[in-house]
Amino acid sequence: MLDPTAFVDVAHESGVAKRDPILVANGVVRRFGGLTAVDVNHFEVQRHTITALIGPNGAGKSTFFNLLTSFDQAQEGSGTFNGKPLRKVQPHKVARMGMVRTFQLTKALQGMTVMENMRLGAQQQPGESLLTAFVPPLWTKREKEITEQAHELLDRFKLYDKRDESAGVLSGGQRKLLEMARALMSKPEMVMLDEPMAGVNPALTESLLDHIIELKNEGMTVLFVEHDMHMVRRISDWVAVMAQGKLIAEGPSDVVMQNPAVQDAYLGEHHDTDLSEER
Ligand code: ADP
Ligand code: MG
Numbered sequence: 001m002l003d004p005t006a007f008v009d010v011a012h013e014s015g016v017a018k019r020d021p022i023l024v025a026n027g028v029v030r031r032f033g034g035l036t037a038v039d040v041n042h043f044e045v046q047r048h049t050i051t052a053l054i055g056p057n058g059a060g061k062s063t064f065f066n067l068l069t070s071f072d073q074a075q076e077g078s079g080t081f082n083g084k085p086l087r088k089v090q091p092h093k094v095a096r097m098g099m100v101r102t103f104q105l106t107k108a109l110q111g112m113t114v115m116e117n118m119r120l121g122a123q124q125q126p127g128e129s130l131l132t133a134f135v136p137p138l139w140t141k142r143e144k145e146i147t148e149q150a151h152e153l154l155d156r157f158k159l160y161d162k163r164d165e166s167a168g169v170l171s172g173g174q175r176k177l178l179e180m181a182r183a184l185m186s187k188p189e190m191v192m193l194d195e196p197m198a199g200v201n202p203a204l205t206e207s208l209l210d211h212i213i214e215l216k217n218e219g220m221t222v223l224f225v226e227h228d229m230h231m232v233r234r235i236s237d238w239v240a241v242m243a244q245g246k247l248i249a250e251g252p253s254d255v256v257m258q259n260p261a262v263q264d265a266y267l268g269e270h271h272d273t274d275l276s277e278e279r
Helices: 061-068 091-097 114-122 130-134 136-156 172-184 202-217 229-235 253-258 260-267
Strands: 021-032 035-046 050-054 076-081 099-101 190-194 221-225 238-243 246-251
Touching: 021 061, 021 221, 035 061, 035 221, 035 238, 035 246, 050 061, 050 202, 050 229, 061 190, 061 221, 091 099, 099 172, 114 136, 114 172, 136 172, 172 190, 172 202, 202 221, 202 229, 229 253, 238 253, 238 260, 246 253, 246 260, 253 260
Parallel strands: 050 221, 050 238, 099 190, 190 221
Antiparallel strands: 021 035, 021 076, 238 246
C-alpha cells in the first residue's frame, strides 16, 4: 500500500523535493559527442513508492537509467542512494548498497539453468564475502540459504517447475519474471526496471503488474522506464516525464498526462503513444 501521505504537499513540478527520497540525482549531464542525451537538474525518488519514468523515444530515459544505476558515468553531476554518493561506484557495489536492476537474459545466461541464474543473483548480497567462500562450513550453510531463497522466489514467480531447465527455453514473459526473481536474490531496497513489459504477452502482463505492486507492499521502492501508458497508469504512484534529455514534468499520472508540455513532447514524436484515458 502507498502511504497516503507520501506525496502530500509535494508540488506537481519537475525536480520537486520529496519527503523521504531514497534516490537523488543532481545536475546530471551526459553527452555523446555533440549530443546532450541527459541534462537533469534535480530528481528525487520517494521511498516505498512506484515511480515511472516516461517520455518519447530518444528522450534520454535509458541513458538516465544507466547513469542512476552506475552502468554509465555522467560528465557532470552525480547521485546519492540512501544519502551515499553513487559517483564512480561500480555497478555490483551499487547492488550491494541495496539498488538492483533487472538484466535481459543474454546468450550466456540463456545457456544456464534457471537455478544457476538465481545463484548468480545472490552474489550481489551484502553478506557475500571472501570469508564465506573460504570457510567450508560457512559455505555449506550459505549454499543452503541461497537454494532455499531461490526456491521460494521461483515458487512465487511460478518458475519452480522450470528450475533445472535451460533459461533459453523460457517464453518472453517467463524470462521477464526470471529477471525480476534473480534481481530479488540480492534482497534489494530499490528495484530498477527498464521496460519490464517489453515482449510480454497479455496473459502474463497482469501477473507482472501484480508482482511489481507486491514489491512495494513488501517495502521496496520501484523505478521503472516504460512505453506502455496503460501500465504506467495502472501501477505508478508518481510519474516523471523526460523530453530531449530534460525532466519536463512530474506528478500523478493523470496530472502529467494533461500537462500541455507533455502532450507537446509526445506530439512532436511520430508515433502513436496514446495518452488518452480510454483504450
Ligand atoms: P530513450 O531511452 O528515452 O529512448 P536514450 O537514452 O536511449 O533514449 O537516448 C537518448 C539520446 O542519446 C538519443 O538521441 C540516442 O540516440 C542517444 N544515445 C544513447 N546512447 C548513445 C550512445 N551510446 N552513443 C551515442 N548516442 C547515444
Ligand atoms: Mg530506452
